[in-house]
Amino acid sequence: MTATISSVEQIDLLDRDAFALGVPHSWFTYLRANHPVYRHPEPDGPGFWVFSRYADVQAIGRDGVTFSSDQSRGGVIGLEEPVVEPADFGDAKIMLMMDPPQHTRYRKLVNRGFTPRMINALEQHIRDMTVHLVEEAVAKGDVDFVVDVAAELPLMVIAELIGVPMEDRHKLFDWSNRMVGSEDPEYAVTDDQAMTAQMEMFAYANQLAEARRKDPRDDIISTLLASEIDGDALTELEFNLFFMLLAVAGNETTRNAIAHGLNAFLENPEQYRRLVEQPAELINSATEEILRWASPVMYFKRYVTKETEVGGQALQPGEKVSMWYVSANRDETIFPDPFRFDISRDPNPHIAFGGGGPHHCLGSNLARMEIRVLFEELARRVPELQALESPQALRSNFIGGIKHLPVRLRTA
Helix, strand or coil, rough: CCCCCCHHHHHHCCCCCCCCCCCCCHHHHHHHHHHHHHEECCCCCEEEEEECHHHHHHHHHCCCCCECCCCCCCCCCCCCCCCCCCCCCCCCCCCCHHHCCHHHHHHHHHHHCCCCCHHHHHHHHHHHHHHHHHHHHHHCCCCEEHHHHHHHHHCCCCCCCHCCCHHHHHHHHHHHHHHCCCCCCCCCCCCHHHHHHHHHHHHHHHHHHHHHHHHHCCCCCHHHCCCCCCEECCHHHHHHHHHHHHHHHHHHHHHHHHHHHHHHHHHHHHHHHHHCCCHHHHHHHHHHHHHHHHHHEEEEEEEEECEECCCEEEEEECCCEEHHHHHHCCCCCCCCCCCCCCCCCCCCCCCCCCCCCCCCCHHHHHHHHHHHHHHHHHHHHHHHHECCCCCEEEECCCCCCCCEEEEEEECC
């Protein structure tokens, strides 16, 4: 969206149709310059604070005491009232919607499955899967890059990681899509369909846990089932919820980062040529620039727990605040020429993974590896990319997604 903004009244961050045309960056550019802390109205609620500058977004994300993620307050997703009531799991919660100290205990437990050693041990296998996927796509020539490549790789990796047999990986895809549901008509589901998907996934997770207790393997599921902190192990429901978080978060966000990365290369062919010519020198910085550019999770929400001040604005207990990563990653005060896709950008302190703090993305190293390996193998085999149609953006103000991206992959 490139329309010039002359007043804050032109901005409506609840308008999903605006996001279906692509991220409305002109809105965020206007907010950073003129209203870096903005009280956004909502039709049936009190409104919410919008933080669009890098420093403020990072400050809120790093303070898990003053700014609550707890699902009993309203969780981290959904800006307007009424907040969709999260499913009742009793004392168990998704880690994304916990506050310290409960979050700290849970995070310690699951960190066991995400040590650098465990992630690094996967690289060769991830590369083998990537090569197979890229070579299949290249053999076809014309592909929908999102469906054939960007969605498939994270799905294969997360299935591998959590010990799901490869032939069952599309069950994860189907359950995730139905549970996350969507405000995009292409993926719309009813509440009943979403609940059925959740029950099916929990039943599957229980079967998998039972199999791993009898026959432990070198995968994250076995590691989690065996882990204890201060005598605490994951309860069955906690295990199910973590399985759900991994399956959904591990596939949706990386898929969209990869899709945005390819689209950025299509729009900036000179950058792709640089990567093809100097893959070893540029692949790491290219990975970071893809993450900054994509910002696949556009915002998270928090609730203020005590009187405080951010960006010069006094905040009161109970108020909703939204941290817009998609804006912070284009902040002119941090990133020179932020709308230039530059795969050698250095430094590149993007906050696509949350920017530190208690909720910094657990799978950040895994996502980096998937993006790096995929674009390494693509650049090695495909010297030239050609767009066949314009990308189709997801109709969502939460996930910065690309649904379809038809391309021609030329080997020579």
